[in-house]
Amino acid sequence: MAADRDREGGGLSPVQVRGTVLTVRRVDAYVAMTVVAPAIATRLRPGQFVAIAVGGPQSGMLSRRTFSVHDVRPDHGGTVEFVFLPREPGAAWLADCRSRDVLDIVGPLGRPFPVPRDPASCLLVGVGAAAAPLFALAGRLADRGCQSDFLLGAESADRVFGALTARRTGRSAMIATADGSLGARGSVIDLLPTLVQQARTDVIYAAAPLAVLRAASALAGRYAIPVQALVDAPAMACGTGLCMGCVLPAVGTDGITRMVRACVDGPVFRGDRVRWDDVGTIPFDALGAPGWKSRGGGVGPAATRLTPGPHDIPEGRQHAG
Amino acid sequence: MPVDLRTRLGQLELPSPVLAASGCAGAGRELAQFTDVARIGAVITKSVTLEPRAGNPAPRLTETPSGMLSSPGLQGPGIDGFLQRDLPWLLSRGARAVVSIAGHTIREYAELAVRLSDAAGVSAIEVNLGCPDAAAAGRPFALDATAAGQVVAQVRGSARYDIPVFAKLSPEVTDIVSVARACVSSGADGLSLVNAVPGMAIDPVSFRPALSGMFGGLSGPAIRPLAIRCVWQVREAFPDVPVIGTGGVRTGRDALEFLLAGAAMVAVGTVLFHDPSACSRIQRELEEELVARGIDRVSEVVGRAHDGAGAVADRHSWALAGAGAVAGGGSILRATKGG
Numbered sequence: 312m313a314a315d316r317d318r319e320g321g322g323l324s325p326v327q328v329r330g331t332v333l334t335v336r337r338v339d340a341y342v343a344m345t346v347v348a349p350a351i352a353t354r355l356r357p358g359q360f361v362a363i364a365v366g367g368p369q370s371g372m373l374s375r376r377t378f379s380v381h382d383v384r385p386d387h388g389g390t391v392e393f394v395f396l397p398r399e400p401g402a403a404w405l406a407d408c409r410s411r412d413v414l415d416i417v418g419p420l421g422r423p424f425p426v427p428r429d430p431a432s433c434l435l436v437g438v439g440a441a442a443a444p445l446f447a448l449a450g451r452l453a454d455r456g457c458q459s460d461f462l463l464g465a466e467s468a469d470r471v472f473g474a475l476t477a478r479r480t481g482r483s484a485m486i487a488t489a490d491g492s493l494g495a496r497g498s499v500i501d502l503l504p505t506l507v508q509q510a511r512t513d514v515i516y517a518a519a520p521l522a523v524l525r526a527a528s529a530l531a532g533r534y535a536i537p538v539q540a541l542v543d544a545p546a547m548a549c550g551t552g553l554c555m556g557c558v559l560p561a562v563g564t565d566g567i568t569r570m571v572r573a574c575v576d577g578p579v580f581r582g583d584r585v586r587w588d589d590v591g592t593i594p595f596d597a598l599g600a601p602g603w604k605s606r607g608g609g610v611g612p613a614a615t616r617l618t619p620g621p622h623d624i625p626e627g628r629q630h631a632g
Numbered sequence: 633m634p635v636d637l638r639t640r641l642g643q644l645e646l647p648s649p650v651l652a653a654s655g656c657a658g659a660g661r662e663l664a665q666f667t668d669v670a671r672i673g674a675v676i677t678k679s680v681t682l683e684p685r686a687g688n689p690a691p692r693l694t695e696t697p698s699g700m701l702s703s704p705g706l707q708g709p710g711i712d713g714f715l716q717r718d719l720p721w722l723l724s725r726g727a728r729a730v731v732s733i734a735g736h737t738i739r740e741y742a743e744l745a746v747r748l749s750d751a752a753g754v755s756a757i758e759v760n761l762g763c764p765d766a767a768a769a770g771r772p773f774a775l776d777a778t779a780a781g782q783v784v785a786q787v788r789g790s791a792r793y794d795i796p797v798f799a800k801l802s803p804e805v806t807d808i809v810s811v812a813r814a815c816v817s818s819g820a821d822g823l824s825l826v827n828a829v830p831g832m833a834i835d836p837v838s839f840r841p842a843l844s845g846m847f848g849g850l851s852g853p854a855i856r857p858l859a860i861r862c863v864w865q866v867r868e869a870f871p872d873v874p875v876i877g878t879g880g881v882r883t884g885r886d887a888l889e890f891l892l893a894g895a896a897m898v899a900v901g902t903v904l905f906h907d908p909s910a911c912s913r914i915q916r917e918l919e920e921e922l923v924a925r926g927i928d929r930v931s932e933v934v935g936r937a938h939d940g941a942g943a944v945a946d947r948h949s950w951a952l953a954g955a956g957a958v959a960g961g962g963s964i965l966r967a968t969k970g971g
Binding site for chain 2: 549599
């Protein structure tokens, strides 16, 4: 089954292709770019991302820029669309690309959002452009007979991504902005508890900054519901697992904390597996932390690997491809 | 007509002089999605330590002009995990494994060499001398010719006789030739030049160092001229010692530059983050560069830039002599003008 294959990384490993830019358009504060890349588009599932080389062939910018895919369409054999803020130099270069320019693009990367097999009430929490992958997820959830409630947030109205789509496709859509220019004033974190109760949420899907992921995971813990959290920090330099840059501490099924890579072990993690308060540190009890002692003479390290994946979602509601 | 890319590494013959550099290709698994690891020269693994290591906290990497500043802190599964999972996987794919080792004491290096010698299929050992020496208040082994030589002697003495030992040196020394000499006279079969150079970046938003470890190793095309200079100097001093050239190899042309400077092999590192299929591409481009020059064996170009460079070789302490000559010339010019 497809889900098992890409969990193992065998059947659906990423490809590196040259993709032609189809459209570049402004969406409020963001740039939405559509690239023709059939080999990526046909295999990509919501939550997965692409890594793009910026600055041309002799670029001095060696880090790839990684973007969650917003949408996949069948035109021209398959296109992927992603959304970004054209702020840092690499993103600005990308925003200046025009239709028919060619990009070096790698994907699909990372683990997708697992989806419940049986109908469930799902809460989709997104902040800014990070919310982009939630809309394709909602489509996939609808195919499974799941209901989606949206909770979107940002600093201001022009940074809220996908409010219209959320209203159109979701059972409900709530919006929070820090300046109150759209929806409620405040953070999505403030609205979470009420929403989870009102919507009788069975699963939370979150794509947002760490603070929101942490809050969603804590709340879900209190209600004993699962969270699937998509992280985009720490920033990735390659997206392919080579650079070991995007690590965060996560607890494996064996109870051992390891420094896992957000790009290959994520970007979607089970919220209760990530040690949110310890992101940016090496917890003292992490495998191989300074002073760490192997139990029983150096077993452990290779024995088990953290595998949050489709099989980990709600008890009694196992995944399907 | 295909170019003969075969390259000798000790007793072993590699199908190509293009390798994946240590620390930039893990143990080959991620790379294999984009490159046929059996067809490149070898995969130099991420440095293996005795115990598992969690590495440094994030942020570990930051982009710098044509380079990358990184301090992952040797995160890895330790030698047990490596021998259980990584090495067998690499060998099962038909790749040649050059295993990089790292330690904080000479004993750790020696023990790693013993463990690797007991395992089948290790093509060579690369000694990462960039680690802090616990006995020298954390000064990296590579910065001290004596310490570097001691590590190499221990590793050479502990490793099986038919496994070549390469010493990876840091360019952050006044005289790389003296460190190279210490390693060669301690039994190193070859040298890897060069390791990343310590650097630093400050985040102008947070007003703090950009990396959690404060300093990081600068790598990528930004340090290529530095690496070429080191390869050149070492080749001048030890023309018979095989060198793995590494530092910002991005194209076949860059690989050719390293070979001309005297490297018998080149290792592709940081550029893999930018282009995960870089090893295969660079190998193909190198072949094209050689064909374009009518050369049919890659070994023919190794060290060719030294031909007829005898005059340069006389001035071996180029840094002083060269700088002096320029300064002298300048002052004469000024003097003439002034007069």
